[in-house]
Amino acid sequence: MTGKGTDGTGRHGRPLRADARRNEDRLLSAAAEAFAREGTGASVKDIARAAGVGVGTLYRRFPSKELLIEATYRHEVQVLCAAAPELTASLPPAQALRAWMERFIEFMAAKHGMADVLRVVLTDEGERLTTRAHLTEAVRHLLAAGASQNVTRSQVEAQDVLMALGGISVMADTERQPGLVPALIDLLLHGILTC
Amino acid sequence: MTGKGTDGTGRHGRPLRADARRNEDRLLSAAAEAFAREGTGASVKDIARAAGVGVGTLYRRFPSKELLIEATYRHEVQVLCAAAPELTASLPPAQALRAWMERFIEFMAAKHGMADVLRVVLTDEGERLTTRAHLTEAVRHLLAAGASQNVTRSQVEAQDVLMALGGISVMADTERQPGLVPALIDLLLHGILTC
DNA sequence: AGATTAAGCGGAACCGGTTCCGGTTGCAAG
């Protein structure tokens, strides 16, 4: 994230011009609708047209389709992250971990082709709090709860777990075999837990 | 795999016409060179031109870029698979497993963008022995060696391990963090081994 | 050799993502 997106500021933190902000709103709702209806396969040109702007405008605000997707789903990701503390509060660490991992995968799989999101959601080197940082934080929270009761190996890094989950999402999306996801989550969980 | 590729037979097992076979050869060597030089990002049109044929010809023989990539690397994958028995013969099961997984990832990462291969290499429902079947077999071999000495959990399926490796490849390719791969291999290995 | 025809061929056309750029306009300074 480089200071662009839904925060109403431009490239240098300067407030957006009124028309620009209006277009951003239109684009986001057109995108939300299109992605909900057709999945992330929806074409950017169609989204731009539905929003009543040209593709150029869309691309200035969201420099790639993936970033548009991320912006569209950012809120849902925040909700996902917020669930981590709640789960650790109400379940034993191992179960909380599993439950959250399932939600993560489920979210990623929700709309077909969601794997695109992942590349953006997990990839980023911006300065401010990013979506990715939130996710890492959520995992760190879950792992910490486990470590404090010695049920998770303390060498396991939150970031690596996140990446592993990302990998599972991609494969689940690519392949279509039923039962793959639970099997891979099991494998990952076994790798995290103390024996 | 549906009976197309480098076996010199057409869609119905009928032998290829002479010109077709010649073009297939040209395409494969042009592809090999292009992929080696530019990675799998090399454009199909360029490859067709280098081979002196039209894109249509390329597409009849290799119905998608991914299939062309797979055909180009099929031999290397076979070599990789062949290494599995050798490793189990010369190393303790856990080490053999780790060594092979490292080779797998290394191979996938060798040429940038190799993640494309994966989708084809790992996805397939053909009737005959496929590349994917070979890979699964290699993993099964490694797991069997481990199971016989009780160092690997017997519930772990070869296919799931292969998928997990696929996921790691994708993430390693997407992300660029050093140390990610070893960390993920560790995690996976811990998930496979008995404690 | 000549006819027949399925297989093969090339490349124009299409589609989706992305870039580029000449024209437009919100906004603030004068």
Place this chain on the structure above:
DNA sequence: CTTGCAACCGGAACCGGTTCCGCTTAATCT
């Protein structure tokens, strides 16, 4: 209110993958 200009706008153009289709030709039959 006018003016200057940075920010913004739209869409044509480009690029890569894939499809389509009319023409060509290797292989086979007579």
